[in-house]
Amino acid sequence: HGPPAPGQDTTRTTTATTARLSGPSQGAIDSIGTCTITITGDVEETATYEMSPNSFNSDHWLSDDQLRDSFDFMAEVYPESSFEERWDAGIPILTLFQLRCADPEDMSSGPGVGVITSDNNKRDDFPMGPGTHPVAGFTIFEVHGPAGTVQADLTMGDVISFRPHPDSGNLVIERWDRSRLVGHITFDASENFTEDGREVSVRMEFDIRRGGAHLGCD
Secondary structure, X not given: OOOOOOOOOOEEEEEXXXXXXXXXXOXXXXXXXXXXXXXXXXXXXXXXXXXXXXXXEOHHHOOHHHHHXXXXXXXXXXOOOOHHHHHHOOOOOOOOOEEEEOOOOOOOOOEEEEEEEOOOOOHHHOOOOOEEEEEXXXXXXXXXXXXXXXXXXXXXOOOEEEEEOOOOOEEEEEEEOOOEEEEEEEEEXXXXXXXXXXXXXXXXXXXXXXXXXXXXXX
């Protein structure tokens, strides 16, 4: 991929439907909902995808046993603290909110949007429930940002990526309980690794039901 040639049409619509993803050549997925990405500006594109249980992760949607098992599995990452110490301090065991909207059969194809809580968030900063969380930006190797914020990114295939402008949008959670997550995120972004990178505005909507990977929920 690369910048379009002068006069080249940059408008493209990509729709990953249930039928396409579940067809004989693709193999069925365990759909937990859908997400839609709308890109405007120097790139015009819309994509709708089915979402698999791997599309969303959150400590809030895991049981105590699942969290403890996850902590034990990741023990080498947390050599300095016990499960109880992290829990009592409100520090996430895995993540408070991590969502990826992309083709579940090939997440490196087409447009994709990722969202994750900034690293200074504790459980009280990012509770399960409706709320608005500013987009603090994104760096490839770090997710530093103030408490209550999220990091985001936009990719176009496995080569092109865009970095959000800090404070250019918000993650808006309209519903988040033990059975469902509904909301959207908006941000403006610049293309990475180019001198004259393209500028875009992004909106991603999502509607997720608790899936098989989240059976720890009551």
